[in-house]
Amino acid sequence: MARRGQPQNARGRRGGGAPAPDRRRGGARKREDVMSVLSDAVREVQTALGRGRVTPATRTKFQATALLLRNERARIRAAEISDSRRAERLKRLDDLATSLAKNAVRDAGLLALLGEDAVVSDDARALERDMLRRAGVESAPVEEAPPPEDAPAAPAKPGVVPQSVVSRQMSNPFLAPDFSAARPSAARPSRLSGWELLGPLLRSFERAGTGASTSMTLPGPSSRRAPGRQELMPHQAQLVAAAAEGHRTFLLADEPGLGKTAQALLAAETAKAFPLLVVVPNVVKTNWLREAGLWTPRRKATAIHGNGDSIDGFADIVVVNYEVLDRHVGWLGEFGFRGMVVDEAHFIKNKGSQRSQHVLGLSERIRSFTANPLLMALTGTPLINDIEDFLAIWEFLGWIDDKKPLAELMDTLTATGLTPADAGFSAAARQCVVDLGIVRRRKVDVAADIPPRRIADLPVELDGPTGRSIRAAERDLAQRMVRRYSDALAARGSGPVEGIDHDLVRRVATWEQKDAAGSPNGDNVFSMMRRIGRAKAALAADYAAQLARSAGKVVFFAKHIDVMDEAEETFTKQGVRFSSIRGDQTSTARQRNIDAFVEDPDVSVAVCSLTAAGVGINLQVASNIVLAELPWTAAEQTQAIDRSHRIGQSEPVTAWRILAAQTIDARIAGLIDDKAGLAAQALDGSDEEVGSSADAQHGALVALLTEALS
Known part of the structure; x- marks a missing residue:
């Protein structure tokens, strides 16, 4: 199988040489949650320190574990979850941190690694990313450490001035900026x-409304x-x-x-x-x-x-x-x-x-x-x-x-x-x-010369124990929301209500959505979509392989690491060469993989992360796109499709959405389709009213609860 960060080696795909090793050895590797990974790491550090000698590998694991503990604690404190749930998870993290610190007392060098100003080694950061991958979390690209989208501004890291910039400043005084001609920006007095x-x-x-100007006069x-x-x-x-x-x-x-x-x-x-x-x-x-x-x-x-x-x-x-x-x-x-x-x-x-x-x-x-x-x-x-x-x-x-x-x-x-x-x-x-x-x-x-695009849905049946388990989890989720709805009605004490209180339905969906965002465990809209993605992975990859053989290059999009892993394993078994574009690659590795897909006729599929490859790259050599997992918004879906539907494309583009029939997956697809993007409404002169963007998570929960109440 192709190594992450490199296009798949052609050797062994045409019968010559040994096949690439299967890095999971027996199937998709089990993904554990962050808390389980942290618990295992703390135990491993304790075992290593119990041997009496602190090796460089032990120091690296100690620092990576401490870093992940610190980051997870900050995430839990900022999460929108109930106070009791937050307190329970913080206690577990504090217990792990205390255990780690007690072991650090044995070595002064380890204690120094716990300081806020401690220099984090590249090996420790790499190990932290690996731990996140084992927890099924898509880590940021190697050079990136972006804050959460809603995170407040944090103190800036110590500034640097590259030597080349210093040389520029000293080489020629005429290169110095001229501060004398700035334009005024303050508004003058007006009515x-x-x-x-x-x-x-x-x-x-x-x-x-219709007819409103969409662009300045050019x-x-x-x-x-x-x-x-x-x-x-x-x-x-x-x-x-x-x-x-x-x-x-x-x-x-x-x-x-x-x-x-x-x-x-x-x-x-x-x-x-x-x-x-x-x-x-x-x-x-x-x-x-x-x-x-x-x-x-x-x-x-x-x-x-x-x-x-x-x-x-x-x-x-x-x-x-x-x-x-x-x-x-x-x-x-x-x-x-x-x-x-x-x-x-x-x-x-x-x-x-x-x-x-x-x-x-x-x-x-x-x-x-x-x-x-x-x-x-x-x-x-x-x-x-x-x-x-x-x-x-x-x-x-x-x-x-x-x-x-x-x-x-x-x-x-x-x-x-x-x-x-x-x-x-x-x-x-x-x-x-x-x-x-x-x-x-x-x-x-x-750009009339850019061929049209279309979205085609391919429903798949999730049979066997996996499909039954997913549908049972969806029913349990619906019943849990029904109980919350009933409890809220009873708490009002205002007597029976005729029909469905749709305002309360929306509030119950919001409560469920917040609980799901704050907890990676349990059956909620996030965990179910991930389970559905894993269940569809091999089916979606098999369809992409068929497309690649019959119609040429294919771009395969997924949200989660394990879905990408499962798809790549399927391609490997079928002898389909692929290039992997993920969030944990350096810019150089990512560009090398993009070039392999674009330039090498034998690389048939680009396996792409929606997060890492959904913007800013050109894959117009492919006219077929497989969306193995749905994004949450129409804007994200459009961005992914437009990696191929752009200037330079000579063929009509088709995006094949693989949907799990009779599950929440199909509901979310419908919600994405029902809502036009905000840009189309606000900038393209649509008559539709603009409010918030299509919240597929909330909309799916509302639909699920409404159907259960009916």
């Missing part, structure tokens, strides 16, 4: 100064030839022409696959916005360097890895991933950038998170010392959860601050002559925001 405006601005997008393309002798599509050339005419802030929300990276690089070239800072997810860092070489070949591009020891301080384009931004934010703020691009800008939607605060702080810093900097937010899905996801992006672009519109937007709003109390304010205000730089194009409108 709207006393009005609360951010709420009405958001509502103007919620209520946008000039006709002046040229479609890029510096690298590449041909631009007309919609790409239009945005570059807008930058050439002096426009400098863009929310580029084109649908995935329409070449946003190329547009951003050429807009920077046209605007002479160098040096340019590009902040990206780790998974697309290497791809940005490649694209820069293709579209702006005269501009040197460099990427920041780790502490930045390998970067070129004299480069025109500096690419950094969100997860290492904290240690470089100091010198980046003083570098003198004349432009900044944020890729997958929906990553900054939570303004309280550390990565969002770093991005917003750098944007403010650049605007404070650069006259008319180029600021671009790129995302095909600007709205994931709520219309308020817009706020962080608008703040990054300098259109608003935390409380109000800034000067340029306030001036245009004032020029309408309207206030939020006037009937026409909503439409006029929305247009004011759009004209500041929202650019949204759909494939169907601007």
Whole structure:
């Protein structure tokens, strides 16, 4: 079987040489929860220390265990679970930590490893990731350690200044940033100064109807030839022409696959916005360097890895991933950038998170010392959860601050002559925001040469003990919610209720959802979807193998490690070569596997993590996609499909969803289909009302309880 991080070796797949070893030896390895893995690790450390000699391996295991204990404790404290459940789990963790600390007393070196300022070795971090994998948790990529999406900003790690940057600063005084020409951002006094405006601005997008403008007015393309002798599509050339005419802030929300990276690089070239800072997810860092070489070949591009020891301080384009931004934010703020691009800008939607605060702080810093900097937010899905996801992006672009519109937007709003109390304010205000730089194009409108796509559902029957167990667990879940519903009705003491109290149904579903999020154990919506995924894995992989033999390359998406493992084992048994794209790979390994799938005709399947490969990679050599597990939102599903349905695709794209019939799996598929994406509603002029995004988890629980009550 192919090793994770490397494309499968062709040797042994055509009869020559020995077959690759099965790393699970007898089937899919059992996945334990984090608490069980921690208990085993503490016992192993105790046994090793009982032998009387502290080896380097023991020190590594001790530090990895302590690190995982600390992180798990922080996760439990922040989880939305009942106080009794939190107290019970924290007690178990404290008991394990106490046992570990008592053993550390035997060796002063081990005690030092428990300090908050202790240096964590690479081996310890690697072992911690392995422990998480054994617990069935998808660990972050090697260079990443992202905080939870809703985590508050944490103190930044000690800043570093790469030697190459120091050399740049000392080599030529004329490279020093010019702080003298910053544009004013404070709003001037206006007749709207006393009005609360951010709420009405958001509502103007919620209520946008058919015919509302979806994009700022763009000039006709002046040229479609890029510096690298590449041909631009007309919609790409239009945005570059807008930058050439002096426009400098863009929310580029084109649908995935329409070449946003190329547009951003050429807009920077046209605007002479160098040096340019590009902040990206780790998974697309290497791809940005490649694209820069293709579209702006005269501009040197460099990427920041780790502490930045390998970067070129004299480069025109500096690419950094969100997860290492904290240690470089100091010198980046003083570098003198004349432009900044944020890729997958929906990553900054939570303004309280550390990565969002770093991005917003750098944007403010650049605007404070650069006259008319180029600021671009790129995302095909600007709205994931709520219309308020817009706020962080608008703040990054300098259109608003935390409380109000800034000067340029306030001036245009004032020029309408309207206030939020006037009937026409909503439409006029929305247009004011759009004209500041929202650019949204759909494939169907601007890329007619991209073939169509469709989603096809393939129901599968889960037979035998596994299927019966899953259906029984679903019934138990429904009955548990029925009891909660009945208890809540009884607690009201208001007498019998005719029919179903749908408001209470939604609240019971919310309670169940919160309990499930706080506990990895027991039968809940998360554990059932994971069990269903495992039960479908071999069936989905078998179908993907058939597609690969009959129709060419296939992209196989799954959410969980064990589902990917099971699929890869199936491919190995059937002699199908595959490439694995996961979250625990380095950028180099990930790109090597992408290249193997794209360039090697014998590599038939790309086995992809929805988390690690759902954004920012190009897999248009495949026109068939197998979704072995469903994502939770329509936006995630679209992102995955658009890895293949993009510029360069020559065949119609089909996404095959493998659904477990007569289970909650099919309900979630229906809920995803019933809800249009927020971007389509708020930006594409839909008549549908925009609220929260399609919450498939909550919707499935509501449907399950409603059916049980009926």
